[in-house]
Amino acid sequence: MEKEFPIIETRRLILREVTTEDANDMFNYLSDKNVVKPMGLVPCQKVKDVWDEIRWYKSIYKEGTGIRWGITLKDAGKVIGSCGFLNMLTKHYRAEVGYELSKGYWGRGIASEALEAVVKYGYQHFQLERIEALIEPSNLPSQKLVEKQGFRREGLLRHYEFTYGKFDDLYMYSIIKEDFNLI
Template identity: 85%
Template sequence: MAKEYPIIETRRLLLREVTIADANDMLTYLSDKDVVSPMGLAPFQTEKDVGDEIRWYNSIYEEGTGIRWGITLKDSGRVIGSCGFLNRLTKHYRAEIGYELSKDYWGKGIASEALEAVVMYGYQHFQLERIEALIEPANLSSQKLVEKLGFKREGCLRHYEFTCGKFDDLYMYSIIKKDFTLI
């Protein structure tokens, strides 16, 4: 029997499972170089590319190694980004958090609202002790976002990933449960 996909509701947002029906909305932001390049991805070209991404979301959920919610505005229901956990290690009570948001919604506090809710969910429902965020050094807005929530930069992981034909350095940020003041 399939697990029921959790839904998170915030003041303005509904974080929910994405489906193939959301592929066109998702292609809008996943085809934007400015949105996907900090994730180490090339812009998506087709709804089939988005379908592969949705299947990955489903696989990490079924395997228990992560969960990815579609970020939707309550008033429209359209998916405008995603946020969730990957590389979850239950034995060590930790997971990595990831997120992206359509450029049309940058600077409106939406990413912060979604990220805060997902971090809280991780502590309350997954019993996480540590949540990590890996961020490219040039992605200053993402660094400011996690720092605002209390994440601390721990250092630079040199040539940590090979994406789009190059090695990327990534800053390691983390927050541990006792430092998250919103619980």
């Protein structure tokens, strides 16, 4: 029997499982290079390319290595971004958090609201002790977002990823359960 996908509700948002019916909405932001470049992804060229992302979301959930929620506004229902965990290591009580949001919704506190809810869910339901965020040094808005949530910059991971034909440095941020309880 497959476990039921959890739904998270916040003041303005519903975070839910994405389906192939959401592919057109997701294409709107996954085809935008400004949205996907910090994720190390090439912009989607066709709606069909989004299906690969949806399949990945389903596979990490099924394998227990992560979970990715579609971000929707309560009054609209269409997916405008996603937030969730990847590289989850239950043995070590840690996971990496990732997120993206359609450019038209930047600067409205939506990513912050979603991230806070997902981090809280991770501590309460996955018994995580540590949540990490890997962020490009040039991605100042993302750094500000995680810092606002209580994440601390631990250091620079030199040549940590290979994307777009080059090696990228990434900042390692983390928040541990004890830090989160202080917020």
